[in-house]
Amino acid sequence: MDYRLAIEGAPETVSGGTGVLLLHPSTGETDRIDTDFLATDTDHFLVISTRTTAREVTQKLEYYDVDESRAVILDTLSVERGYSRRSGERIHYVSSPDDLDGIVSQARDFLDSHDGKLRLTVDSVTELAYYADEDAVYDAMIEILALLDEYDAVGLFHLSQEVHDAEVTEKYVELFDGTIDLDADGSVSCEF
Numbered sequence: 001m002d003y004r005l006a007i008e009g010a011p012e013t014v015s016g017g018t019g020v021l022l023l024h025p026s027t028g029e030t031d032r033i034d035t036d037f038l039a040t041d042t043d044h045f046l047v048i049s050t051r052t053t054a055r056e057v058t059q060k061l062e063y064y065d066v067d068e069s070r071a072v073i074l075d076t077l078s079v080e081r082g083y084s085r086r087s088g089e090r091i092h093y094v095s096s097p098d099d100l101d102g103i104v105s106q107a108r109d110f111l112d113s114h115d116g117k118l119r120l121t122v123d124s125v126t127e128l129a130y131y132a133d134e135d136a137v138y139d140a141m142i143e144i145l146a147l148l149d150e151y152d153a154v155g156l157f158h159l160s161q162e163v164h165d166a167e168v169t170e171k172y173v174e175l176f177d178g179t180i181d182l183d184a185d186g187s188v189s190c191e192f
Contacts, residue, residue, distance in 0.1 A: 017149035017154070046073075050127035078093060100136055
């Protein structure tokens, strides 16, 4: 199955199983690329949020006019921060951002229980590495990429270049099928 991408400089379409790494200097401009990715040619999508709560993700989707009825949100922050939370059909929780097994399990559950064109986004890999062991996070991303392949889905994974050294960044670049490089000025370059 092919998926359209609405990202300047990227191929017009990518095949199911494709994982895309979004390299960025800060989180400011990533919302635009993230929401364009989720809103295009998609039946259902999963937002794995390690940076913001489900409420904040919902506000972002509303602001960028993304159809929330197609969204499932995995909130990794609220439980640890002590916020009240109620899992529902479209919002799920894990105990903390370092619950990598829970995150991978929720990704599998989403892909297994939805049909059609499926996308997911991990916002962000950098935040996961802040809470959990870097090697364990890398292994979890390998597992999620394998799920994309198994379920013919596509994914976008955020990584801040300001936080990781060049060796770690390059290790991630090599793991993914394509890279979107977002500069501080908002310009975008892609390599697939």
